[in-house]
Amino acid sequence: MFGLSNPQRFMAFTGPLTPVLWAVAAVLLAVGTWLSFSVPADYQQGDTVRIMFVHVPAAVWGLGAYSALGVSSFFALVFRHALADAAARAAALPGAAFTALALFTGSLWGQPMWGTWWVWDARLTSVLVLFLFYLGYMALRASIDDEQKGARAAAVLGLVGLINLPIVKFSVDWWNTLHQPASFLTPGSSGLDPVYLPPFLTMLAAYGVLFAALWLTAIRTEIRRRRVLTLRARKALEA
Amino acid sequence: MSRPVDAEPRPPGLRGATRVLLERELDLAWSGGGGPLLACGFFACLTAVLPLAVGGDPRTLSPVAGGIAWLALALASLLSLERLFERDLEDGALDLLALGHLPLESVVLIKALAQWIAVGLPLALTAPVAALALGLPPALVPLTALSALIGGAGFACTGTLGAALALGAKRGGLLIAVVVLPLFIPPVVFGAGALERAASGQSPAPALAFLGAYVLFAGVIAAFAGAAAVRNAQG
């Protein structure tokens, strides 16, 4: 783990790993898509059950990406390590995109199931809040001119967000019991028919590996970008 | 009021330093730019605009009166945050504070405390009036004030943290809102929930307990994270 904190060793180690991840992600996505459309439609939900195969993985890895961001922020803060900061930065955009996808597909799933595009149920609301956390993180990072200061301020916020996320989740759940919504079918929780496990798990894995590939690639890009900036600064000094 | 500055016989101890800083912060909050008056005015404006936007029918307004009061409270708590640390960073006071007797964590907490007293307290007094105007049952007025008072401490802590994070940012005020509002969700939920439970005849105690727990938690987080953010902005 800590051996990899050296950027050069990290580059050497992840260099061959990244193409493998991309390839695995492509295969899993293809197989998952095929499986998703070859299982029979649900007797209750009909074909909308197929939305689940893109909705739930996006939500799960949107949260997973935020955990990656928060843990990286922690390492960036405690060990003041540039690589950890690059990792936190690199996780933000894919994570925010996954979360936005979860919201969008969730609302497309909700419309035929609940008869409305949006329901303020605890799960959807929590995902929305997660998206807001991403927005805050990216906004903070973007609006501080000094890159290093922006990075550390963003790291503090990322860590605070990670600590706050369970509390927000708890408060939203509590709020949900308070309002006692009509008992509608909550997608994903109502005992998944085993028929749907293969496509679901494959897509879950596919999104996970895809996130890993995107993340690693972005970290490698960030390391190279910083190296370029250093070289440029050195040249400017020499000139 | 007119404390002789040059006649300070010995450096104040920790308690003295705390008191001096708190007094200074309160002084700044009250005097500079109308502080609490501005927040209360904003709060009143929000409450006045809302019925005009959704219609003044008491049947639509009164069920949401408590919730609206809480939302307006959260928004009004954001107002004076922008200058909280920036002012001190610009004139160098922050560097002095960092070098002083008090650890930076306490400085952040004291600033949050001053923010609570200067803004949260007047807002907590305004909140019942606004909620009454929106049609909240009068029996809930004490609870509104109490929950707004506790919740105001949570807003002050989290808001102070947001202000510290946004140090050195362009358009700090807007940024603070985007960073801080998602973190305001638990106090808003618990605070408005307390009113809602009370309105439906249940005990508001669990909601108030959650609210209190959140305030303690937010205080700890704000102290450490806020101090880290301030050090970062200075370094």
Add this chain to the structure above:
Amino acid sequence: MLDLDMTPYAAFVWPAWGVSALVLAALIVRAVIASRKWKRELERLEAEDAPPPQATLDAAPRADGPQVVRSTIGPKE
């Protein structure tokens, strides 16, 4: 076999999958473009850094490789 008849939910299933595919594709394209850009830039700078006579030959771009762009602010050896 594949079941592609989504009636009556075609209007929900296909946009969900389509937008997911679009967004994921955009993420991938963006990541790859950024990766290439900075990799190229780094290689160029490191090639310039290397001692001029022999190294320029070694680090000369392949025929199909990207053109070396002269920096406008860099030193003219």
